[in-house]
Amino acid sequence: MATDGTKIIDGDTAHDTYWGIMDLYDFGADLKVILNEFPLEQLEYFDDFDNEIYVTSCGLAYWELGILTAERMEYIQEVINKDACVKQWASYSEKEGKSRKLVLKRYLGKIEKTNKKVRKRKKYRKRTNFIFNENSVLTFQLSNKEYAVTCCVKIDQYRGSCNYWFVPITYSAASKPTIELIMDSEILGRTIASGFTRDETQASHPGIEKIWNHVGGKPNFCFGFAIQAVEHTALLGFKNKFEKIGELNILEGLKKVGSLGHEDSYERYDETYSELENQIEVFGYQKFPISLVINE
Numbered sequence: 645m646a647t648d649g650t651k652i653i654d655g656d657t658a659h660d661t662y663w664g665i666m667d668l669y670d671f672g673a674d675l676k677v678i679l680n681e682f683p684l685e686q687l688e689y690f691d692d693f694d695n696e697i698y699v700t701s702c703g704l705a706y707w708e709l710g711i712l713t714a715e716r717m718e719y720i721q722e723v724i725n726k727d728a729c730v731k732q733w734a735s736y737s738e739k740e741g742k743s744r745k746l747v748l749k750r751y752l753g754k755i756e757k758t759n760k761k762v763r764k765r766k767k768y769r770k771r772t773n774f775i776f777n778e779n780s781v782l783t784f785q786l787s788n789k790e791y792a793v794t795c796c797v798k799i800d801q802y803r804g805s806c807n808y809w810f811v812p813i814t815y816s817a818a819s820k821p822t823i824e825l826i827m828d829s830e831i832l833g834r835t836i837a838s839g840f841t842r843d844e845t846q847a848s849h850p851g852i853e854k855i856w857n858h859v860g861g862k863p864n865f866c867f868g869f870a871i872q873a874v875e876h877t878a879l880l881g882f883k884n885k886f887e888k889i890g891e892l893n894i895l896e897g898l899k900k901v902g903s904l905g906h907e908d909s910y911e912r913y914d915e916t917y918s919e920l921e922n923q924i925e926v927f928g929y930q931k932f933p934i935s936l937v938i939n940e
Contacts, residue, residue, distance in 0.1 A: 650744040658701040665705040692728035707755040710762035768804035782886040792917040806876040823890030830931035832870035834902030850897030868902025882910035
């Protein structure tokens with residue numbers, strides 16, 4: 645579990661809990677369903693530290709939705725009284741320990757009061773007028789005059805935000821490529837250790853067997869692309885830099901995240917691709933033949 649700071653919503657568990665509840669709510673789930681999916685009291689949890697993160701983020705969501713009862717409030721107080729997070733952060737530094745303690749004091753002061761403005765369900769508009777489509781292969785000329793290639797493997801829409809998942813292809817030359825020319829190039833991704841059986845991994849990643857066979861033996865890992873995401877509005881500012889040269893029929897089951905970076909300008913995009921080999925080394929990206937990730 646990654647915890648980035650001492651705030652209530654400040655790490656993987658907190659974000660997954662709070663936004664998991666809000667997503668269910670915004671999609672119309674009944675409050676009983678939410679309470680069942682995200683119960684305040686977990687029968688099993690890793691330790692008191694993680695439990696405090698979960699309970700406090702869950703409690704904040706409950707309060708915003710108007711379902712924080714006196715009994716639930718009492719349980720939250722019991723969890724906080726263990727001082728699990730304060731002690732953990734204090735072991736890193738006195739400043740962080742004091743910060744968490746202050747955050748919890750303010751948090752309790754907030755949720756102890758009745759929420760007089762219960763959060764309304766939100767509706768998020770999904771875009772349909774895309775700049776590029778999924779599987780589009782694009783070429784663009786870098787500041788060093790060489791041509792680079794990227795593939796839009798997926799368009800991800802979440803809570804009103806629309807992001808294009810671009811994945812680097814290793815083609816680099818002074819001449820403009822065609823879709824045929826790039827087929828001998830490689831696409832960047834990552835293998836990720838799986839905590840499931842091979843059958844379970846394969847069921848959640850249809851097509852992963854092509855990569856397993858390429859590696860050889862009887863491996864059991866997941867796969868994800870090395871994604872440079874660009875938000876729709878940002879992409880409008882430099883969409884004319886790209887030229888579509890064709891499409892790759894990327895296997896749907898492989899459209900997962902191996903790593904995720906965000907670019908908001910062409911200058912940043914140019915910088916990434918101009919130093920692609922260095923990026924591969926620094927961030928541990930892996931190169932895979934394009935034939936492994938497409939339907940043939």
